Amino acid sequence: MDKKEKIITTAKRVFNQKSYDAVTLQEIAESMGMSRGNLAYHFKDKDQILQAIMDEMWAKILQDRSKSRSFPSFENLHHEVQMYQRYQVDYAFIFLNSQLFSHPIVQEKFKIMTEQTISANKATLLYSIQMGNMHPEPIPGVYSNIAFITWMLTFFWLAQQMIRGEKTSEDAEKMIWSLLLPYFTKKGKERFIKFYGDTYLETIGDPIDMSNFNHHSF
Numbered sequence: 001m002d003k004k005e006k007i008i009t010t011a012k013r014v015f016n017q018k019s020y021d022a023v024t025l026q027e028i029a030e031s032m033g034m035s036r037g038n039l040a041y042h043f044k045d046k047d048q049i050l051q052a053i054m055d056e057m058w059a060k061i062l063q064d065r066s067k068s069r070s071f072p073s074f075e076n077l078h079h080e081v082q083m084y085q086r087y088q089v090d091y092a093f094i095f096l097n098s099q100l101f102s103h104p105i106v107q108e109k110f111k112i113m114t115e116q117t118i119s120a121n122k123a124t125l126l127y128s129i130q131m132g133n134m135h136p137e138p139i140p141g142v143y144s145n146i147a148f149i150t151w152m153l154t155f156f157w158l159a160q161q162m163i164r165g166e167k168t169s170e171d172a173e174k175m176i177w178s179l180l181l182p183y184f185t186k187k188g189k190e191r192f193i194k195f196y197g198d199t200y201l202e203t204i205g206d207p208i209d210m211s212n213f214n215h216h217s218f
Contacts, residue, residue, distance in 0.1 A: 078173065133185060133187055133192075150176050
């Protein structure tokens with residue numbers, strides 16, 4: 001690992017600990033045991049470090065997607081959700097800072113990422129219909145909305161955990177499947193179970209408890 005790579009790795013760690021806005025070049029330099037001037041020789045300001053971090057993340061995303069984008073499928077959706085969850089941990093300071101979303105360096109990449117993800121989600125749904133795994137769209141716009149909600153669930157998963165103040169046992173992927181499963185055909189459910197196993201549906205979420213519900217109390 002060369003000096004620039006070490007700076008990027010250290011900066012990510014410090015940003016994740018304290019947030020991008022709260023960290024100075026001096027703190028990054030001190031974390032590396034080097035002078036601020038030495039660090040500034042490689043990166044003159046934080047924006048240059050942010051650009052390098054975004055370039056690194058983007059290269060990893062492209063590499064990950066190239067492994068599973070030969071054709072749209074349930075498996076691709078699974079890999080996409082898993083990818084987002086990994087990067088939200090590795091680059092938490094970006095995904096948890098809404099102010100950074102409007103930063104030109106971040107916004108450009110995230111806009112492309114969002115458009116590609118929603119487009120891929122739609123392709124997966126269309127492919128599933130063609131393969132007989134899902135029923136045709138019951139109401140115009142439903143599947144487009146699900147493609148958008150699927151992106152939103154994965155992209156903001158870590159943020160909602162932080163807002164709620166706990167890391168629950170809930171799973172973003174299982175929530176997404178709970179939206180899609182009602183539209184599956186018999187063939188689709190069989191294929192789904194073949195990929196995830198017989199017991200997956202039993203763990204998709206907690207059933208809603210109607211035992212103590214009384215609509216008169218509202």
